[in-house]
Amino acid sequence: MATLKDVAAAAGVSPATASRALSEPGSVATAGRERVLRAAAQLGYRVNPAARALRSGRSGHLGLVLPDLANPFFASVAKGVQARARELGRTVLVADTEEDPALELDLVARLREQVDGVILCSSRMPESQLRSHADAGRVVLVNRELDGVPSVSVDNADGVRQGLEHLRALGHRTVAYAGGPASSWSDQRRREAFAAVEGITVVDLGPGRPVAARGVAAADLALGSAATAVVAYNDLVALGVLDQLRTRGVRVPEEMSVIGFDDIPAAALVHPPLTTVTLPLREVGRRAVELVVATADADPSDPPAVVRELLGVELVVRGSTAPAAAGAARSQA
Amino acid sequence: MATLKDVAAAAGVSPATASRALSEPGSVATAGRERVLRAAAQLGYRVNPAARALRSGRSGHLGLVLPDLANPFFASVAKGVQARARELGRTVLVADTEEDPALELDLVARLREQVDGVILCSSRMPESQLRSHADAGRVVLVNRELDGVPSVSVDNADGVRQGLEHLRALGHRTVAYAGGPASSWSDQRRREAFAAVEGITVVDLGPGRPVAARGVAAADLALGSAATAVVAYNDLVALGVLDQLRTRGVRVPEEMSVIGFDDIPAAALVHPPLTTVTLPLREVGRRAVELVVATADADPSDPPAVVRELLGVELVVRGSTAPAAAGAARSQA
């Protein structure tokens, strides 16, 4: 493998000049620069990332920590992160925490040393731990907010609001919520949004894991309540609800309406197709990269610019919601 | 940040001994080793990955290149890779090629220099390009085989065979295949397996992108043929087939049977639940890590041990397959 020294020798300049010709072309005379560039191409020179990282202190890597790669939600964010990072010439180190806060803590600590900045996605860590990492700098949160820490989130509250207004317009007055993990910041925001909507009685089906099996259980709970509609923490849970309702012989949307969150690919493929809240997840990933690169490149002595982005969401009405049935009136009696 | 020199000074030994105490504890006397370990803990010492990588030539990173992170198939493999890599103290650099062979070529080239080894998943590259990378060493293929290159694959042929035997036992005699990308090695293996099964007439619906929309189109093609069953390239395509069959008023499985591949989470959640071939994808990822770490750690002067693993698959019979209907007899007339 050719080193910078080889290139410099071939171009008849010193390694220092060769280095400058490659990394800040403006500061080198045209003739020499061209010779260096030509020699580099000739020899197939490629910088040694380790050497550069050692001296400069930056690896060019970004860290991405998320609870579950197999969850389409995080997969989409990861794709956005990937794409933008590649455009910026960065590479991405991914770590899957398996929804385990302890593992997350460990992975973040390890990763911090290997990367220029960390994107921490839907962190399940308690606030105190999270803060200790975030305050050390070079961390951007996704779908979680914390004072003094840059973050990118989706407008959970508005998603809930849109869903509930849709249901209210259809005549629903009692709505069940099949919530997500208790440690989920998004879930907390959604719960608050539920409470803030007027004219709808909320039946809380409690927290649960964000998987289909949780939806199966939630469906029966909902049937045992006065609710005429179910809002699920995410589409996976909603799919579980749909499945169980079919098993119980309850027709959707005639007898029960269902709304999901995330708009995963499968949501449009089930029957009835799921009414859900679509989130700009790729964009979330891209923005997070912008933020983390900006903080990584920033002069550490400057006061850090803390940016908080909130991206809009949109209700996609498909076939799983319809006007409340007679049963709705019954529940109001 | 404390450096090795600081630790050595605190422990009263030379940096060389401190290094050995930390990386090969057996080669240092107990007393000194303990002092070093204590000093390291005391000072909160953490190795500088860049410095280590520079001198030793190994970064501890593994590269994972795959066509699409949002595809549950690859997401599962990625999880397996993640998990095993973490256990082995390695980190994973992920690159998403967006199903683009040109981008893949570029990403692999870039990644190679930053990692100890590359796991190349379902490469879409033509064989010649692939070979040029693979021959340079430290590459493990997943779901693709090439002479002289270590690889981990699933037994595609056996999956097809199991599916077709299931269908034949149910009385099906004409089966349509909604294939995947023409550049997919798996698809080629499956096509061959189709041809090898006796007593079944195959209707080839041609190649296509591995997405639901492709299944929608394939469903109509299947209906226009004599086929009484459809085997899809993957579950996403199968879901598209199911959806379109419902739209066309064709009952599944009574009038048409459908079999998918991959067993993604959504497969069990649709109605009817999808009969599909389940693949040990996590395990594939784990094995790939074993192989790539082994090749990375191997003495480059030794003849490379080329291991080819083939992991078993299993047909999961759910609700989308049933005995061939009267229509089957008609098609044979």
Place this chain on the structure above:
DNA sequence: GCCACTGGTGCATTCGATTTCACCGTTTCA
């Protein structure tokens, strides 16, 4: 004609851990 300045350049050092090599004292075997 002297000085200050400037754009370019090279020398030498630096980053932090690893690794080679020489060397020490002790033991073991001939």
Place this chain on the structure above:
DNA sequence: TGAAACGGTGAAATCGAATGCACCAGTGGC
């Protein structure tokens, strides 16, 4: 008794790029 083997250690070289600093020739101002 001498030589060889051995576990353990440290000094110093090494990895490859980046960079502070000194220095050069050439320019312009006075």
